[in-house]
Amino acid sequence: MQKKFNFTKAEIDSLPLPESGKRDTYHDAKTNGLSLRVSSTGVKTFCVFKRIKCGNPERVTLGRYPEMTIDQARRKAMETNIALSDGKNPAEIKRKLKSELLFKDLFAEYIERHSKLKKKTWDEDLEKYRNHLENTIGKKRLSEIDRRTIATIHSSITKQGCSKSKQGSPIAANRTLALISSVFGWAISSGLTDTNPALGIRRNREKSRDRFIQSDELPRFFQALADEPNETVRDYVLISLLTGARRSNVCSMRWKDISFDRAEWRIEETKNNTPQTVTLSLEAIEVLKNRIGKNESEFVFPGRGKLGHLVEPRKGWERILERAGIENLRLHDLRRTLGSWQAKTGASLPIIGKSLNHKNQSTTAIYARLDLDPVRESVSTATSAMLTAAGLSKPGKVIQIDKKKAKG
Structure with a gap:
């Protein structure tokens, strides 16, 4: 016919x-x-x-x-x-x-030749690709991908989110759009294509996130942590909260970088491309000492993947939130939680910025003149306040809750 x-x-x-x-x-x-x-x-x-x-x-x-x-x-x-x-x-x-190159092949080139070499968070690029791009444009030729294709993906993520979430995510849509633009921008500079179809697509408006664990949520949160069956996930979440360090740095935490004598953790490479010395509170030290000897890994939080350390404890985090009855809380909000409690207990913005390794042009000079003593005092004060609000005023009581349950 x-x-x-x-x-x-x-x-x-x-x-x-x-x-x-x-x-x-x-x-x-x-x-x-x-x-x-x-x-x-x-x-x-x-x-x-x-x-x-x-x-x-x-x-x-x-x-x-x-x-x-x-x-x-x-x-x-x-x-x-x-x-x-x-x-x-x-x-x-x-x-x-x-x-002609498929997008999945171009993305693989981008990861190996650019992202892994230039970005500390290259694994987040992989996660965005797997969640939003692999099944949409992964098998498309570059000539088949136009602005309309990219705009449709951006709109879909905005309304529906990734396949693992029932809710849409305007911010995730923007980050995915930025990744696509970065991939094509790199491809142009590498002579692999001539156009960037992500240019000109309007981003979603974003609101700065101010979520942190509130006073009335702390008792439920710590109890849910104590009930977590996976000790690696439990301790990872505790250290993330008690140090305020970034997710990638806590995941790749090494024993050799920890000094129990000085109560410090040295991070050689951070997101800001600067080293950071993190002060460790008594509670953080107890959590770490409790992990000594449980495995032979060089990492504090070992994992089964190629990297050898924990990468994304998403399922464990969801279990904790479900038990605690807490919604709309992300792992990154643990970092904000420490900073918020520091502010609540009277810490100055330069002290908070120093402890969280924030990179801010207006306060960089001030940070350089600060030593760790006021930072240590601020972190310890904030830690004590959080535990008091949770009804766990004694150091190490988080671990003790778990031990009592084990005996019962």
């Missing part, structure tokens, strides 16, 4: 299937040479069917519908028509289309 009509999504989606073993061909009334072949199994493929100078008809396959949109097929058909008119070999055109 052959029919000519103006290709639209509605028309193509409603096309009947041919008999078993047969194939129907339809021609676009809008773009010269553009055809759609429909197999009896339902596979729909765009192609260009054109008679070239030597007189023989040639068919150049462009891509499958709906992975390739109608607009993309029309644009690629016009490019192919021009190439055929210029006398280029159809076989070369087919090879070029077949060998």
